[in-house]
Amino acid sequence: MITFTINDQQVTAKKGWTVLETAREYGIEIPTLCHHPAVKPSGACRLCMVELKEKGWSKLVASCIYPVAEGISIYTETPRVHNVRRWILEMLLASCPGSPEISTLAQAHGVVSTRFKIHDPSQTCMICGLCQRICEEVVGLSAIAVVDRGVHKKVGSPFMRPTDVCVACGCCLTVCPTGAMQNIFDTVRGEPKMPLTQLAM
Amino acid sequence: MMTDTKIGVFLCKCGNEIAPLIDLPRLYSTIQPEADYCEILSFPCLQPGLEKIMSAAAANRLNRIIIAGCEGRTMLKKFETALEPVDILKGQIDMVNLHSHVAAVSDKSPLEKAAKAAKLITASIAEMRVLKATEQERARIDGPVVVVGNGISSFPAVQKITEAGIECMLSVPEADPDKIIRNLHLSYPGERTHYDRLKTLIKDTMGSKNLTVFEHSRLTELVGVTGNYTLTFTLQNGQEETVKAGAIIAALDAELSPPGPEFGYDGCSVLIQSEMEEHITRNGTPKGQVVFWISDYEYGTPEHATLSAKSAWTMAMHMKACSPETNVMIFHNEKMAIPLTGAERAVNRKAQIAWIPYDNAVRPSVQDGYVTFCNLRDHVEHELAWDFLVLSPKRGISGEAKTTAKILGLVHRETPFLTGHHAKVRPEMIGREETYLAGSARYPCDLQEALNQGRKAGIRNVEMIEKSQAAQLLVPRIVCVVDPDKCVACGQCQELCDCGGIGIEMLSGGLPRVVDPMLCTGGGTCAAACPYGALVLQNNSTDQKEARIAALSRLMEPDEVVAMACVWGGLPAADNAHRRKMSYDPRTHILGIPCVGQIDPAVMARAFLEGAPGLLLIGCLPEECHHSYGIDHAWNRVNLIKKLFDLCGFDRRRIAIAHADMNKPEEFVKTVDAFNALIAALGPIPKTQANLDNLASIYQLCKYNTRIRTLLSVALRRPWEKTYRGDQRHALEFDRDFTAAIEEEFDFAESALNEPAFYRYA
Numbered sequence: 001m002i003t004f005t006i007n008d009q010q011v012t013a014k015k016g017w018t019v020l021e022t023a024r025e026y027g028i029e030i031p032t033l034c035h036h037p038a039v040k041p042s043g044a045c046r047l048c049m050v051e052l053k054e055k056g057w058s059k060l061v062a063s064c065i066y067p068v069a070e071g072i073s074i075y076t077e078t079p080r081v082h083n084v085r086r087w088i089l090e091m092l093l094a095s096c097p098g099s100p101e102i103s104t105l106a107q108a109h110g111v112v113s114t115r116f117k118i119h120d121p122s123q124t125c126m127i128c129g130l131c132q133r134i135c136e137e138v139v140g141l142s143a144i145a146v147v148d149r150g151v152h153k154k155v156g157s158p159f160m161r162p163t164d165v166c167v168a169c170g171c172c173l174t175v176c177p178t179g180a181m182q183n184i185f186d187t188v189r190g191e192p193k194m195p196l197t198q199l200a201m
Numbered sequence: 202m203m204t205d206t207k208i209g210v211f212l213c214k215c216g217n218e219i220a221p222l223i224d225l226p227r228l229y230s231t232i233q234p235e236a237d238y239c240e241i242l243s244f245p246c247l248q249p250g251l252e253k254i255m256s257a258a259a260a261n262r263l264n265r266i267i268i269a270g271c272e273g274r275t276m277l278k279k280f281e282t283a284l285e286p287v288d289i290l291k292g293q294i295d296m297v298n299l300h301s302h303v304a305a306v307s308d309k310s311p312l313e314k315a316a317k318a319a320k321l322i323t324a325s326i327a328e329m330r331v332l333k334a335t336e337q338e339r340a341r342i343d344g345p346v347v348v349v350g351n352g353i354s355s356f357p358a359v360q361k362i363t364e365a366g367i368e369c370m371l372s373v374p375e376a377d378p379d380k381i382i383r384n385l386h387l388s389y390p391g392e393r394t395h396y397d398r399l400k401t402l403i404k405d406t407m408g409s410k411n412l413t414v415f416e417h418s419r420l421t422e423l424v425g426v427t428g429n430y431t432l433t434f435t436l437q438n439g440q441e442e443t444v445k446a447g448a449i450i451a452a453l454d455a456e457l458s459p460p461g462p463e464f465g466y467d468g469c470s471v472l473i474q475s476e477m478e479e480h481i482t483r484n485g486t487p488k489g490q491v492v493f494w495i496s497d498y499e500y501g502t503p504e505h506a507t508l509s510a511k512s513a514w515t516m517a518m519h520m521k522a523c524s525p526e527t528n529v530m531i532f533h534n535e536k537m538a539i540p541l542t543g544a545e546r547a548v549n550r551k552a553q554i555a556w557i558p559y560d561n562a563v564r565p566s567v568q569d570g571y572v573t574f575c576n577l578r579d580h581v582e583h584e585l586a587w588d589f590l591v592l593s594p595k596r597g598i599s600g601e602a603k604t605t606a607k608i609l610g611l612v613h614r615e616t617p618f619l620t621g622h623h624a625k626v627r628p629e630m631i632g633r634e635e636t637y638l639a640g641s642a643r644y645p646c647d648l649q650e651a652l653n654q655g656r657k658a659g660i661r662n663v664e665m666i667e668k669s670q671a672a673q674l675l676v677p678r679i680v681c682v683v684d685p686d687k688c689v690a691c692g693q694c695q696e697l698c699d700c701g702g703i704g705i706e707m708l709s710g711g712l713p714r715v716v717d718p719m720l721c722t723g724g725g726t727c728a729a730a731c732p733y734g735a736l737v738l739q740n741n742s743t744d745q746k747e748a749r750i751a752a753l754s755r756l757m758e759p760d761e762v763v764a765m766a767c768v769w770g771g772l773p774a775a776d777n778a779h780r781r782k783m784s785y786d787p788r789t790h791i792l793g794i795p796c797v798g799q800i801d802p803a804v805m806a807r808a809f810l811e812g813a814p815g816l817l818l819i820g821c822l823p824e825e826c827h828h829s830y831g832i833d834h835a836w837n838r839v840n841l842i843k844k845l846f847d848l849c850g851f852d853r854r855r856i857a858i859a860h861a862d863m864n865k866p867e868e869f870v871k872t873v874d875a876f877n878a879l880i881a882a883l884g885p886i887p888k889t890q891a892n893l894d895n896l897a898s899i900y901q902l903c904k905y906n907t908r909i910r911t912l913l914s915v916a917l918r919r920p921w922e923k924t925y926r927g928d929q930r931h932a933l934e935f936d937r938d939f940t941a942a943i944e945e946e947f948d949f950a951e952s953a954l955n956e957p958a959f960y961r962y963a
Binding site for chain 1: 216243244246272275278279626627781822863868
């Protein structure tokens with residue numbers, strides 16, 4: 001048993017648990033985006049940052065991948081945490097301005113506009129790679145991946161063409177935290193042979 | 202290991218997603234008396250929650266777990282992996298999606314939502330109670346591996362297998378490497394540069410000590426299942442030879458054939474690429490003007506153009522090198538991109554091989570000595586002179602290769618090429634990991650690619666056999682099994698099954714079918730179609746689904762609807778409707794099922810017998826069943842129920858089948874809302890004695906009447922669908938005959954209602 005505190009509340013955890021898991025077990029909310037219980041955490045989006053105080057030092061850690069340790073003090077709602085959260089949301093607003101999920105989340109944290117340059121106003125993907133992880137770990141395939149490097153990085157199937165590897169199970173679609181997969185999905189599984197006709201409303 | 206069933210239900214709070222929306226304490230008090238154990242957890246999916254489930258399972262000796270939280274499509278695997286060490290296996294864990302199907306659907310009160318959740322969980326408990334869980338089996342696949350099909354990819358496959366020290370058998374028409382190479386251009390034209398290395402590979406392979414070669418033999422029969430195949434070869438002298446094998450690799454090459462007369466094909470001056478190469482081999486490089494026409498666009502197969510262009514170019518280069526006075530040019534559709542790399546383009550310029558594009562809009566016509574085409578630059582029809590016009594070959598699988606493929610059960614669809622699996626399912630659902638098909642019969646490819654495929658097939662087989670020897674090769678838990686006592690060997694299941702999982706074990710004596718558990722994808726269309734109930738989808742049987750739908754239907758209010766949603770279409774559409782914050786009619790009670798095709802007509806009838814006012818089946822998109830045309834078979838079954846309803850005076854519209862696209866949840870919402878409105882307008886089926894008797898007869902007929910069940914399973918698909926063309930009849934005629942049969946049997950069923958045993962088969 002490992003004993004430590006979250007927001008000055010004493011909690012107990014077992015070896016191998018993460019700070020986020022322990023917090024959630026005790027009903028303490030930490031916002032996340034790229035975390036999904038079905039797959040291993042990757043710490044991509046950094047939204048789950050919390051402040052860790054240990055021996056007089058303080059640092060920010062990503063709670064979804066930070067393992068619990070004896071005697072640490074975790075704070076989830078300090079000004080420093082709020083500050084970094086808002087910065088992350090502001091950056092996300094610039095990188096995926098087209099995502100209603102992101103704007104709702106940002107609004108909930110008081111972020112309504114961004115100071116960063118918006119390159120593509122329709123972009124919805126934040127390239128957290130959750131779709132890739134779920135395809136690999138849960139479905140057991142690699143139909144989708146994060147391709148290219150640096151500023152050209154994007155999510156898709158090889159050569160951005162429909163792939164036979166994809167079995168169209170829709171796991172990526174369900175877990176996508178920003179709703180970006182809706183637009184990418186048909187380029188991965190291929191357009192349906194007999195699509196449903198949508199009536200104009 | 203058979204002990205009492207002990208069911209543990211774990212209700213998930215899911216932070217703010219479920220707890221504030223559903224009255225969990227109320228739900229707990231409803232469920233707790235029905236289950237053997239019940240607990241509310243904050244997050245069962247996270248490590249602390251998982252540990253609590255495991256300790257509760259150990260303390261209460263639970264062997265069935267129901268987690269009521271979110272979607273099983275993504276989460277179930279985590280629970281299965283975590284609970285495997287405590288002997289709770291796949292099939293023994295079920296998930297009820299409170300999150301998407303109850304909490305987020307509507308703005309009803311937490312109390313009302315708790316009532317809906319309780320219904321869904323009760324249904325799940327009922328299913329778990331009748332589950333007959335099997336033990337985890339391990340597959341045993343030893344050598345030898347048999348490589349058949351005469352394709353060139355046999356050799357790299359054999360090489361990889363013999364290198365690993367596994368015994369291998371190879372069936373080839375010709376064992377002499379020189380003769381094999383001599384005929385190779387008939388399948389792979391323009392590959393001369395690889396012949397030397399290939400010859401070494403063939404020689405090395407043929408000399409391997411683990412290899413047995415059958416020369417001049419033809420595969421004529423295949424029986425058995427993965428790990429235990431018996432193959433019969435017919436030798437040249439007419440004798441038959443039988444071999445036992447653990448695994449099979451089919452190395453098949455596509456056949457190249459000439460096009461129709463509109464291209465002026467005559468076999469001597471207008472010929473296809475493989476014939477040109479034969480000409481070169483026999484008579485040397487021709488002099489004069491040689492035009493390679495990449496005519497794949499005109500054949501309607503533009504996807505093969507690049508491949509043809511590449512072989513044309515290699516042949517052209519060879520001709521230029523052998524005889525500089527030959528004038529070679531490549532004549533191609535402007536839509537085709539020239540498949541040459543930068544370096545190759547430089548070589549091409551030096552060799553002065555012209556690539557002449559023509560306008561796609563004007564089809565070139567062949568004349569004696571000329572071919573006319575429309576130039577892109579000036580839109581004038583030009584003429585290109587030729588002494589030899591070399592056309593692209595038409596590619597397809599036929600003859601010997603097709604016969605072999607049919608014996609191996611690889612011909613699934615009416616496409617010119619072969620596919621390994623029709624089924625589009627998760628890899629864990631198919632036990633066999635190896636690719637057993639290599640070569641250009643899969644899809645047109647060049648020699649390099651064919652050899653690579655062979656190599657890959659070899660490696661995969663070796664891996665599989667090594668895994669099996671280490672006792673790590675698991676048989677999927679949800680597969681069909683045949684009860685040989687009930688099977689009358691009608692062969693319907695074999696006809697329906699597209700995964701090739703159903704076969705016969707021996708050729709003599711009675712012929713009950715067997716299922717190859719390593720090939721079965723667990724679609725269950727065959728099980729639901731079996732007229733005699735001899736096929737059972739283990740760990741996910743019809744009995745289970747019947748129990749589940751019965752429990753749910755008993756709890757239905759007069760205006761509530763049971764919806765069975767397929768995990769590849771309806772269910773993800775429902776989950777995504779929640780993700781996109783849509784709401785739909787909360788009277789819909791969704792049961793997730795792996796495929797609509799596995800829903801037996803008896804399950805549908807049972808829902809109405811137990812009091813459901815309406816049943817909606819939501820499958821995947823048309824033509825996109827991930828198993829074997831499940832939705833089309835379900836269509837016939839729904840049709841049966843509708844006809845029976847007509848006979849009893851119930852409204853036909855109470856049962857319906859729908860399609861859903863997971864990426865269009867808004868359409869899913871329309872589907873369920875419209876059906877709910879309809880059922881609400883119709884009201885329940887009045888519970889008079891006459892109606893109840895009718896419903897009971899319908900159920901009896903659907904479950905036990907072998908005549909009707911046989912008619913259903915031979916109906917295969919809808920009249921207008923073409924995949925089983927030979928079996929389709931005049932739509933109206935068929936329907937009238939079917940109705941007449943149903944009427945006859947229904948009268949019979951009504952009179953025999955009091956003696957259901959009469960209907961039961963032995």
